[in-house]
Amino acid sequence: MLRAFSHRHPFTALIIRRSVVGVVTLFVVSVLIFGATEVLPGNAAYAVLGHSASPAELHALERQLHLDRSVVDQYGAWVGGIFRGDLGRSLANGTSVWSFTEARLVNSMILVVLAGVIGSLLAVALGIAAAARKDTWLDDAMSGIALAVTALPEFVVAITLVILFSTVAFHVLPGVSVFAPGTYAWSGPRRLVLPVASLVLIIVPYIFRMTRAAMIEALESEYVELSELHGVSRVRVLLFYALPTSLPPIVQVVALTFLYLAGGIVIVENVFAYPGIGQGLVNAVNARDIPVIQFIVLVLAAFYIVVNIVADVTVLALTPRRRSRA
């Protein structure tokens, strides 16, 4: 079936093929999420209402959750609801899932985009600098720090920033990022600083190490040697000769970083009480708020799949050799 596209431009063919695989994966993922949350011991209604529930209450909630229908019907109702924009109601507080998650989704996006963009630019700059000064004390120091920071858990990084900038050492920034329910995070930029800084610190080492490694490989190649012999300036060699060749692995690690951020926000948002979907997910897991869990996990999985496709297409666009090979 997919072969039918191969006569087209390889670019179009790739996008179509990746999208089809992505949609299929998302479907399987949705079945898995639904299946996992449906095998709750007892049933969801019981889990929510607890021991003191009367049979009538249980029955009413079961009807509301469609638990009196078959599993396939329930799945159909859930997915159909998503397509109609009806995500159901939160079991914890009765509000609609969408009103619970809407502002949180936006807030998490702000966090991911800010941290991802700032972190990527910073890390690529540092990586180029380290590669240009390979095996000097500067490179050794940066590489050593990068290796150490890579291993640090998110909450250790975040809590260190809280200790340094909002409690023990200095008190210059808010240590929690509490916003009124339903408000967006840009209403308090100061409260964004520490969560974004934590995520930046966590992602920089990965991109830095990959940039450094890719740049070193490019700098050792013959064409760079030749261009240096031709008297091309060092800066020009770095930015216009070595960097373009190094871009595919860098783009890929940046994509991986965005994937990582989808999980990383869960911890960081909870450290700062930042009202995003990561905090929402943990609250929902604690409350066994199944409709909310299902939706947030589905959104994160969809984000994963989309970022992968975008990364894949970008890498192809940056690799002329592969682009021309149909």
Add this chain to the structure above:
Amino acid sequence: MNPVVGLARRRGVGRTGRSQGVLWRAAKTSRGAFGLVLSGAIVVLAAVGPLVSPHSATAFVAQPFAHPDASNLLGGDILGRDVLSRVLNGGWVLLIMAFLATVVGVGVGAMAGIVAAYVRGVGDGAIMRTVDVILAFPQLVFALLLVSVVGAKLWLIVVAVGISHAPQVARVLRAAAMDVAERPFVKAMELNGVRARTIVWREMLPNLTTPVTVEFGLRLTYSIVVMAGLAFLGFGQAPPAPNWGYMISENRIGLVENPWAVVVPALLIALLTVGVNMFGDAVARVSMGAAGRKGELAVASTSIGAMEPPAFLSADGPHSLQPAARNDVPG
């Protein structure tokens, strides 16, 4: 016994203790030695801690967030329990759980990857598509999803974290096993009618000890990170029990009164993960020593393996982070 079985061993390509060699050589590099000593010290502290703890970890012996004094060297925590005693008692469960999760993850992942590489065809497809689906979840989110189903049971957290590792291990080991499966001694045994199970476990696995060891080191770091993160979020032992991860979140509001209740557990977790990661990195470097100029990129890629993308990106994608995975395009 079929004479061909053991051929690999006698030729010296099989069980020659290469993984021990890799560990030993890694321990002799300065980075590896540093990592080993650092993580070893924390493991000893966590193991011996309960024996030398001055107070019970759950007894109320001080004022909440009391400053350090002679009887409470690190002061009191949120409920007035001795911080030092909670630190000394709060590591071993976390360590054992992280270790078990790594064993589960590397065990299941390696098994799936090697079998997929050997059987090829439909079985390979089925295993690797399962891997793709699990890889579509962030690791922590996958663990949270499983925890939301059954509740924060310790065994479930171990299994959940383990399973969240398995896909990445499976992909690395599948790529490595593809290579081994092509070697003449495997073909020779197949032609001699040796059973598939014998070939896979007795002949292929011993040739894959190095990638398994490298994976184990990497996964151990992330197991500790994810496990401590889950504990931090409250998905660990039930409340009165001490746990470094949870100590950080429960004592956070007293950061100004008694910072030690947060700083010490955070520092211990940091030293542990940094130490394990340095040793793991040394093992990866040593095992890739022969790769020469490709070394830098390969090592950087390996340590990024934990954030690896789903296979539909890289298995047949334009550029793979894992150099070894480039030739494993399913037929």
